[in-house]
Amino acid sequence: MFPTNVRTITQKSTTNLTKKSKRSFKCKRPEWLTKKVLIVGGITTGVLIIAAIVIPIAVKAGSPSTAATTTTTTAAPVVLAYWALQNNANDFYGNYSGTTNCNWCYFTTTGFFYGYMFYMYSTNSYISVPSTSYFNLNSRSFTFQIWINLNSLSIGDQPIFSQCTCTTCSNQCLFLIIRSSKLYMGFTYNDLAGSTTLVTGVWYHVAFVYNYQTLQQIIYLDGVQDAISSNAQPYLGTNGTMYFGYSTLLPSNYFNAYIYMAQLTTRAKSATEMLNAGTQIYYFSFDQPSPYYDNGPNLLNYTGVSGLASTSGKPKTENLFCRSKETLPWVYPSSINGGVLVYSSNGINILGLTYSGQIVGQIYEYQPVTVYQAVVGPFLSTSTWTHVAWTFSLTNGMILYVNGAVQGSITGVTSYYFGSHTVTIMLGYGNGATYGYIPGYGFQGILDEFYAYRRELTASEVLTLASV
Structure with missing residues (x-):
């Protein structure tokens, strides 16, 4: 801001000012x-x-x-082994393949999801990965995960997985076992016991995690943290054969159980990853170059397609389904005059369109009455993407969501078909018969992002998926 009354200094006035200054500061x-x-x-x-x-x-x-001074630290590469146990003990990546030692053990069908599983039920029955294929876990983070189904809980400690250098030395024998009907992990004198009592005849996803950075041991059961310990010193084994169903620390003990799909990696997986690994059955993104490959943790690839063509899909979202069940695809119908979206091989249409084009989710109730229970949602529009979610649990019943909003629910179902069987899921297939409210002919349109889970997702989780 400048003043408006600017004073103009003439040459004369400047001279006068100079003179005054000299008189004021003159010194000799x-x-x-x-x-x-x-x-x-x-x-x-x-x-x-x-x-x-x-x-x-x-x-x-x-x-x-x-x-x-500059210090450079190079992180060790992450190592991964995956044993699908599909009639052999081979590592999927070819680096840590094992062999069976079967006094009383064999591969049998059908596994929890599909294919084979490995059954052990006596001493000297196990899978071994030789020390020549040494998997180095010394002073490293790691995650071991596997599906198990116990046949007995009355035979003492049961070794699930182990690797030992010295059975009497602190932190030099890694063992993951069942002890007192609970999960248990240890490095020898550095152990952690689980908190949940297991039962026989049930498939569990179990995981044992060690975080080298935080010095934590963590046990997960079906994707949920079961126990945790802090200030746990690292495993210091320097060599050793890896065993499934045996441990040199417990040479007289054995694992009486089925095992299925084991994985070991030199990384401490997060709680979110463990929840996904323990509850997600499959995830099909339908993306190229392998549109029918499962991108989920269990690699349950498709077994057949008919009358399909790849096209551009919905920009990434989610879908689900099982035990507590969940099914949610994105759908883009070209016709809304009926059609099956999700069909199971035991003859049940789970999700589809009515003759008039309304979305409907249903369940075949067995008790207290035998009847199809259904929730009928809004009319769909052709050439428009709609997110559909179908969930079920004995606690909350069946719920149908459309674009993340609840359309209705059915409660009080205590028993239902499709509850305890291994079935094939078919998308867009109709076998010609009408089941419940869904006519039995194929869906016409596009499906994208199909997921299946072993748990019921919450309303907020469904809304998040529908908002992507």
Whole structure:
């Protein structure tokens, strides 16, 4: 901001100001202070000032105690092994394949999801991965996970997985076992016991995690943290054969159980990853170059297609389904005159369109009455993406969501078909028969992002998936 009343200074007034200044600050130079003395003194003072500034700087810069030090740390590469146990003990990646030692053990069908599983029920019955294929877990994070189904809980400690260098040395024998009907992990004198009592005849997803950065041991059961310990020193084994169903720490003990799909990696997986691993059955994104491959944790690839073509899909969202069940695809109908979206091989249409084009979710109730229970939602529009979710649990019943909003629910179902059987899921298939409210002919349109889970997702989780 400039003043509006600017004063103009004339040459005359400037001269007067100068004169006043000289009178105010006039002083007489001593006679000895000649021009020569002034020049020499000025030069000397200038040199001293420059020296005072430059010399300390030079000394500081040249001091070795203040030299910068750079430390570079290279992280160890993440190692992964995966044993699908499909009639052999081969590692999917070819680096840590094992062999069976079967006094009383064999591969049998059908596994929890599909294919084979490995059954052990006596001493000297196990799978071994030789120390020549040494999997180095020394002073590293790791995650071991596997599906198990126990046949007995009355035979003492049951070894699930182990690797030992020394059975009497602290932190040199890794063992993952069942003890007192609970999960148990240890490195020898550095152990953690689970909190949940297991039962026989039930498939469990179990995981044992060690986090080297936080010094934590963590046990997960069906994707949920079961126990945790802090200040746990790392496993220090330097070699050793890996065993499934045996441990040199417990040479007389054995694992009486079915095992299925084991995985070991040198990374501490997060709680979110463990929840996904323990509850997600499959996930089909239908993306190229492998549109019918399962992108979930269990690699349950498709077994057949008919009358399908790949096309551009919905920009990434989710879908689900099982035990507590969940099914949610994105749908883009080209026709809304009925059609099956999700069909199971035991003859039940789970999700589809009515003759008039309304979305419907249903369940075949067995008790207290035998009847199809259904929730009928809104009319769908052709050439429009709609997110549909179908969930079920004995606690909350069946719920149908459309674009993340609840359309209705059916409660009070205590028993239902499709509850305890291994079935094939078919998308867009109709076998010609009408079941419940869904006519039995195929869906016409596009499906994208299909998921299946072993748990019921919450309303907020469904809304999140529908908002992506």
